[in-house]
Amino acid sequence: MGQIKIYGLKDNLNSIKAKLSDIIQSCEVDAFQYPKEKRFHRFFPLNKEDFYFPNDRTEKYIIIEISIFEGRSVEAKKKLIEFLFERIQNELGIVPNDVEVTIFETPNYNWGIRGLSGDEVGLNYKVNV
Template sequence: MAQVKVYGRRDVWAGRQREVSDLIHGCLTSAWGLPDGKRFHRFLLLDEDDLICPARGERYLIVEILCFEGRSDDAKRVLIRAVFAALGTGLGLDAEDVELTIVETPKVNWGIRGLPGDELALPYRVEV
């Protein structure tokens, strides 16, 4: 299980959500084996005054990936590198234009389809 939150400026990113989502989800499927149909992405587009980051440009994106615990440090490194490469190639972003955080929680802390996450039978592996 993984959910993605993307923060950026509305005046820059509005209308481009699908493009950004496709790039990030492609990385999740290739790096972590997430099924293509398991896409849960939220875009929190903010007015210029609501995203204060003086050392970053107007195209700055913050990407948060919320997920079950279980991925190895190597798998996390592979995903981070893949996202930076995909956003760089696909959107022309420099490394300084993107920050990514992986937030892991125990499966039991998730409630999905009426069950705690540790009681779910997933069709994909989390331990990669």
């Protein structure tokens, strides 16, 4: 299971939300072997006065925060990051310098899902990939 937060300037982010969600989802499916129907994406379009970033970034700059259960291999996480940079650039024209990705991992017992602790929920996919 993964929860994704995407931050960016409102004028840019609103126009690419649907496509960016599809790209992120395809990367998760390919890198983590997620079921295609598992999509938990939240977008945070920000006004210019609410989003400060370095001068070497453009107005296309986005931040992607990914919260996941512990258990994925270093290789799978690196593959996810690689896919994100590659596909976002190829499909949206946003260069890697304008994309930042952070993966946060926590034990599954720290999650509450469908009324249960995450370690008690039966998943239809593997976490240890």
